[in-house]
Amino acid sequence: MRRPSPARVESVQPESPAARTGIAPGDRVVTVNSRAPRDYIEYRYLAAEPEVRLVVTDVAGRRRRVLIEKPVDEDLGIRFTEDVFDGIRTCGNRCEFCFVAQLPKGLRPALYVRDDDYRLSFLHGNFVTLTNLTAADRARIVKYHLSPLYVSVHATEPEVRTQLFGRETPDPLAEMRWLSARGIEFHAQLVVCRGANDGAHLERTVRDLAALHPGVTSVGVVPVGLTRHRDASLEVRRVKPPQARRLVERVHEWQREFQASLGTRLVFAADELYLLAHEAIPRREAYEGFWQLGNGIGGVRRFMDELGRVRPVKVKRPLRAALVTGRATEEFVRILAAHLELGSRLRATAVGVPNALFGRLVTVAGLLAGRDIARAVGRQRYDVVVVPALAVRESEGFIDGMALSELERAVGAPVVTAGSPLEAARALRAFARSRRLS
Numbered sequence: 001m002r003r004p005s006p007a008r009v010e011s012v013q014p015e016s017p018a019a020r021t022g023i024a025p026g027d028r029v030v031t032v033n034s035r036a037p038r039d040y041i042e043y044r045y046l047a048a049e050p051e052v053r054l055v056v057t058d059v060a061g062r063r064r065r066v067l068i069e070k071p072v073d074e075d076l077g078i079r080f081t082e083d084v085f086d087g088i089r090t091c092g093n094r095c096e097f098c099f100v101a102q103l104p105k106g107l108r109p110a111l112y113v114r115d116d117d118y119r120l121s122f123l124h125g126n127f128v129t130l131t132n133l134t135a136a137d138r139a140r141i142v143k144y145h146l147s148p149l150y151v152s153v154h155a156t157e158p159e160v161r162t163q164l165f166g167r168e169t170p171d172p173l174a175e176m177r178w179l180s181a182r183g184i185e186f187h188a189q190l191v192v193c194r195g196a197n198d199g200a201h202l203e204r205t206v207r208d209l210a211a212l213h214p215g216v217t218s219v220g221v222v223p224v225g226l227t228r229h230r231d232a233s234l235e236v237r238r239v240k241p242p243q244a245r246r247l248v249e250r251v252h253e254w255q256r257e258f259q260a261s262l263g264t265r266l267v268f269a270a271d272e273l274y275l276l277a278h279e280a281i282p283r284r285e286a287y288e289g290f291w292q293l294g295n296g297i298g299g300v301r302r303f304m305d306e307l308g309r310v311r312p313v314k315v316k317r318p319l320r321a322a323l324v325t326g327r328a329t330e331e332f333v334r335i336l337a338a339h340l341e342l343g344s345r346l347r348a349t350a351v352g353v354p355n356a357l358f359g360r361l362v363t364v365a366g367l368l369a370g371r372d373i374a375r376a377v378g379r380q381r382y383d384v385v386v387v388p389a390l391a392v393r394e395s396e397g398f399i400d401g402m403a404l405s406e407l408e409r410a411v412g413a414p415v416v417t418a419g420s421p422l423e424a425a426r427a428l429r430a431f432a433r434s435r436r437l438s
Contacts (some may be wrong), residue, residue, distance in 0.1 A: 016077020180215025370402025
């Protein structure tokens, strides 16, 4: 592990303790109470004291010392450009189904980093394998109580794991058992590859993880994602509708069993499995705490529930709006469009975008490329285009690097983002007010 680099300040909250001392974006925090923090976690731990002494350098390289006195645990108000200051821990596995290995050239640079860092798992819900932990890492996880962690398990049988991970790996159950005995909880992910870790292998993995409850809080069953750029020589087989139906049925059986024996459903199927199987999306209570929402489990249910709270967008003059989504959720966005335009002069159209960048098998909204959206929307057909917030990074644009401003020029209309039905309604109302249409 390399030495920590000074943490670069991205923003400072107005009227915060840091703002009152003159700390500004572009400055770098070198030490906090005489220690160079390795990451945002350690920074927060060091900065929790009532008296915080910082060494800061400005954009010109001038160094100064800053003393901040504040209540214990009050946030200094600093946000950094990165959460890890000593280098992101990368993955040493060679999984045949690794999504990074299936990316084409020319995308956002950060997408090619195969992160496998337990700190990003705690901070952002990134899935890690726990195959690169050291004794110092384990001690640090316990010291700072970095819980919950999100873990890609995929299989617990050694020979199956070797096939999936491309090499022999440490026993994940041993790592999880040791950490859970010290208060760390886990959300586990099982990416299902047909003919490799399904069937009896999946059964064993689920039961091995269930034996670690309550340390294991949830187990997500997710179908493997394959792009058209994958190595055709690798024998990774996707989950098709018949297998998806069987997986959904088995998940429901596990849920009934574990609800009775453990007091939790424990195992949850990805939304994609229900859509692929043409099965009804479960009710809200079936997702319990929506533990793996960022893993594509429960998002459709939340979307459907929020539809009932959406009110029509009233406009004085006709307004044409495109509601962009992936092909998998086009029918749900079509329902949203009907809610938004009910009794109004708004004309909202659901635009399900075919994913030319990754191929027809990738149908989720979060992986839409700007250029694919531009082709599907066309030019000057709409007054405003609403795109999924998940598909856009504020500073980096879409996954293909296209900026929002570039998409606006391509479609000849303003583009706004929304992460939910209510956000879409608010975005359209704000647009209507800005154009004096409401």
